[in-house]
Amino acid sequence: MTAIDFPARSLLRFITCGSVDDGKSTLLGRLLYDAGMLPDDQVEALRRDSLRQYPRGDALDFSLLTDGLDAERQQGITIDVAYRYFHSARRSYVVADCPGHEQYTRNMATGASHADLAVVLVDARKGLLAQTRRHTYICALLGIRKIILAVNKMDLVDYKKDIYDSIRVAYADLAEQLGIMAVHALPVAALSGDNVGAASSHMPWYVGPTLLDLLETISIEPLEATDFRMPVQWVNRPDQSFRGYAGTICGGRVRAGDEIVVQPGAHRARIARIVTADGDLPQAHAGQAVTLTLDREVDISRGDVIADAARPAPEADQFAAHLLWMGDEPLLPNRGYWLKIGAKVVNARVTSIKHKVDVNTQASLAAHRLQLNEVGYCNIDLDHPIAFEAYATNPALGGFILIDRQNNATVACGMLDFALHRATNVHWQHLDIDKQVRAGSKGQQPRCLWFTGLSGAGKSTIANLLERRLSALGYHTYLLDGDNLRHGLNRDLGFTAEARVENVRRVAEVAHLMVDAGLIVLVCVISPFRGEREFARSLFSDGEFIEVFVDTPLEECERRDPKGLYRKARAGEISNFTGIDSPYEVPETPEVHLRTRGTELEAMVERLAKRVLLHANH
């Protein structure tokens, strides 16, 4: 390689899939070694490490090159995704070495999301296994279209052609079922390097390219997402004279003068300049990070998509999507999460799990929740419409992540399929009489007081007294009691975590309607999860929602046991009882924190009344 041609090389990103026993790390290490890409001191360190692991051997253990983390080396398995970089004569490579076990499906999906191609390893002695199918499925799910099938450990089956052929044919069949059209197969022996960097003398019957040759020559056409799209990452406004929209183009190309539309929405403008630090460009295309200026003032914020005006992206707020769950806590339908797509973040709920997909067989299974590493086909509901594309058309506008609103963890990745029609067909009906008018006629500011706490903490007792007090003062109120609602609206719900989420969602929506009607609403539900209380809060305007934590210690509630429920729960007669065998997540910053033990009931009611009436008069 000369210094001059280096910058014009192409970049190939690929992943290696297979289990530890398949010799995946060995193959990768071998490839780097045979390609002459390992520096001398790394080879020396490898020799030392190999000797420590196998004191009597003198062979290099190539798997030690890529199993980087301490814990991984101790357990002898690859847990996380490790990225490796090497340059050959023609290409620059980024390799993601992904773990193979089912419990690391999320790590593999992560690696696959960055890859153009996958190298799938199969042990010649074992043939196709459930995991081969799983790995191929994950590749297909994440949109990888090319696969190299490396049938490894040919040395252990005496380099027999018929064994290789039967695996190759069976795999082609599997790949086709999963929608992957391009498969290149080859027989290798990673340990000795046969057909890795050099042709094997043991397998004269194989006349195709070596693995290295294949990687060097395989063509990787980028997905042709032809319509111009650019999510706005950053509004660049150094002074009054310049207003640019910075982002990475994720589809098509754009020229100065082109007409664009800002989505979601219908504001149109023309491209004035395509600005970069290296000067203005006449045109730019997918992959380039640029700053666009427009010929007129349009209100554009981070997360909006600038698109070809003649071929705008579809917009919707309800979707069907595949979801791969990555969180330690399970996905619960109707719980709120943040959804990030492009540069946009919106509130999202999974309204239903249509079915779960068995990652090993792709069978559809019924499911009420998704656990770590499970894939589900789901309906998703957003609080705002977004511009999007089907993942298969444009991954940059069809791939998204879900973020837990409590602990900020990335809990899922998803691939949008299509918009659900009801979102576009059911329009929000505009009404002339609104909340302000209704509240005004009652002479009050509507509020939602959300009483949360253990069963028997005193929520209903306090709320009942407060309502009597407010009513006596002439305010219009309503008390929504969790237990009472379970006799009607929520009669169909049980006490599993999923049912509790749905229970709270319905109560919150009803409270929201009543606040919209201008009422002061008192809600008494245990509502044990922070996520649901935050969801309830998100429905209301600032200052409207008052979270009241009725803080009574468990032993005190249990001592009171007004309904005899704790006794039954302790006796095992009822299950999923909050505080006993189901958790209560204490509010971190409630508006009102009532410590009931040692406080007079009247004093608490007085305090709440003051809080409600603080700004309650119209």
Place this chain on the structure above:
Amino acid sequence: MSSFSGHLDKLEAESIHIFREVAAGFQRPVMLYSIGKDSSVLLHLLRKAFYPARPPIPLLHVDTTWKFREMISFRDQVAASGGVQLLVHINEDGVRQGISPLVHGAAVHTDVMKTAALKQALDKYGFDAAIGGARRDEEKSRAKERVFSFRNAQHRWDPKRQRPELWNLYNTYIHKDESVRVFPMSNWTEMDVWHYIRREGIPVVPLYFAKERPVVSRDGALIMVDDDRFTLRDGEKVELRMVRFRTLGCYPLTGAVESTASTLDEVIAEMVESRSSERQGRVIDHDPSASMERKKQEGYF
């Protein structure tokens, strides 16, 4: 200008994208500026990402007081050239205790003057995102680190609790006192860095180019005698040799390599021939072989 299909263009665009996500996603981001070649590239990318505006992200140099003199004068030139704000932080406790790599050894010096100093600076200014120039090809534990790498309130990295990072969708959500370290050059290699420096005409510290310099051979490394704090041991003598540096750090801890490569093209040509990796000259990385992973868990960059 080369066509966009080239991999350097892709790397550049990816890095710019990351810078913009940091600016949009955090309240008080900062860019760690260590004066080396990776920092030079990082600064170049930072300027490009927000052009024509001034970068909305200040620079922070954690000064161990043992950097090469040429590094400090280069840093001061960069600061004087305008367009960026440069903050310098020194661990004054360490200075008072007289911490020296020559007396206390590499581990103590790095821990006090670098790791502790960095934490002090991040806490002092309340930075919630710190951008660094680390690359995944440098070292095994870096190979598994995220681009947006989460740190708890004690600045610790937990390799078992990293956030999955898919596509170019970065999760920038954190709680108060938590922070992230961001590595926009994660996917660059040493070779990419040099080619990019050449293509873009980015200035770097002259120590990267071969010149006759006063060096002492100590513990198998060639250490440059950069000031009079360096004391010779019995039998050691200072020699003038043609040397250059592949990485830059504290001068008593940074080994030179013998070389005649005095221009960018010669440096690149030498690297193509080279059979050893770049961090070999760094005393801190050697033995035990997972030491970097341990340092990172403690808050090292």
